[in-house]
Structure formats: C-alpha cells, structure tokens
C-alpha cells in the first residue's frame with residue numbers, strides 16, 4: 001500500500017529549478033533511500049513533504065489524503081515527522097526537555113503519557129544514558145540521535161531522515177543503522193532516508209530514488225541503482 005505519493009512536484013527559487021516534476025511513492029512499512037549530489041534537491045523535497053515550503057505545482061498525498069501546502073504542525077499530526085540536516089537543539093536544555101518540546105508538536109500525547117512517549121523515544125534513539133544531560137554535552141552522533149528522538153516522540157507513521165549519518169565515524173554509522181533498522185522492525189515505521197553514505201543507504205533501503213539537478217534520474221532496488229548507467233555517470237562520476 002502506498003503511504004506517501006509525490007506526483008509531478010516542481011519547486012523553483014528564482015530562476016533555479018530545485019525540483020523539476022518529481023514523482024515517487026513510498027510503500028507502508030518500507031525504507032526508501034533518497035540520494036543525489038549536493039544541491040540535487042533532497043532537502044527541498046523534505047521541506048515540501050513536511051509543509052516547511054509549498055511546491056509551485058504537483059501533488060503530495062499521505063494515506064490518499066492531499067497534504068500539499070498544509071502547515072507543518074497539521075502534517076506532523078497526521079503522522080509525518082522529519083529530522084533536520086542542520087541540528088539545532090536547545091543546548092542548555094536536557095535531552096529529555098528537548099524531546100518534550102518536539103513531542104508537543106505531534107499527534108496525541110498529553111500529561112503522563114507525554115512523559116512516557118518521550119522516555120520511549122529517547123530509549124529507541126539510543127540516548128537513554130544521556131536523557132538528563134544538557135544537549136550541549138552531546139557529540140555530533142548524539143545530536144543526530146536527539147533529532148531522531150524528537151521526531152519519534154511526535155508519533156510518526158512516516159519518518160523523514162535528512163542525513164542522520166553524515167559526519168559520523170564508521171562505527172557510529174553502523175550503530176545508527178541498527179537503530180534505524182529496529183525502528184522499522186519493532187515499530188513498523190516507514191522511512192524515507194536522505195544519505196550520502198552510500199553503502200549505508202544501500203544496506204538500509206528496499207528501494208532508492210536518485211535525484212540529479214532536481215530530477216529523478218533513476219529509481220529501483222539498491223542492486224539496480226548500483227548498476228544504473230545514469231547513476232554511475234552522474235552521481236559517481238564513473239563511466240558505465
């Protein structure tokens with residue numbers, strides 16, 4: 001079943017076509033990877049899905065409901081959460097307080113249930129030992145996990161992850177992969193994942209969509225993408 005459908009979406013900034021007639025579908029329970037060079041339009045696509053910006057044209061549906069141009073809090077309450085590529089936690093607040101603030105943006109929880117949801121989200125994101133430390137004490141990897149915890153606490157069915165493995169050591173990437181795999185396995189959360197760490201993306205994803213200058217140039221299984229001539233030429237800079 002298609003959970004998210006992006007159909008013919010275009011977004012321009014002045015003369016720049018950041019996204020040009022982009023379509024993709026994300027099946028419920030799947031992991032879809034989104035790759036492409038710097039400036040390909042990946043974060044812009046997340047901004048449009050999550051309601052942080054409006055497309056010039058095209059449609060976005062979630063569970064067959066049109067969400068195009070809806071406000072971020074409305075989209076979040078429907079069950080879509082995102083992480084931000086540039087992490088900006090409230091540094092003097094604790095991890096738990098940061099997650100509590102994020103959770104209030106989301107679906108349902110109030111009162112003691114909210115506290116419980118935040119505790120679970122922090123644990124699922126692998127930050128339990130840091131819960132009462134200030135966010136300023138987190139490493140980059142910890143800050144990326146805080147983004148994941150904050151998003152989880154809103155109770156998403158679809159989680160949009162914007163480069164949560166960027167800048168991490170190989171060991172931290174492995175550990176983050178385990179965390180993300182467990183979200184899917186244990187909670188059934190559907191993932192749309194932007195990542196430059198290609199091996200990690202290939203391991204995690206059921207299917208991959210490749211953006212190049214705002215256009216989808218390839219989509220398919222990780223194996224198909226690995227072999228696709230367009231990807232090898234454009235993205236990897238290799239001849240096919």
Ligand SMILES: Nc1ncnc2c1ncn2[C@@H]1O[C@H](COP(=O)(O)OP(=O)(O)OP(=O)(O)O)[C@@H](O)[C@H]1O
Pocket residue numbers: 013016018036037038039040041042043044045085
């Ligand atoms: N608000 C904006 N105003 C003007 N131009 C923008 C804006 N947001 C993005 N762009 C431009 O749109 C293009 C796509 O940007 P985007 O951030 O979506 O790329 P990306 O694929 O996420 O890249 P990266 O891998 O570097 O994060 C870039 O050329 C960028 O400069």
Ligand SMILES: [Mg+2]
Pocket residue numbers: 042043044085
């Ligand atoms: Mg980006």
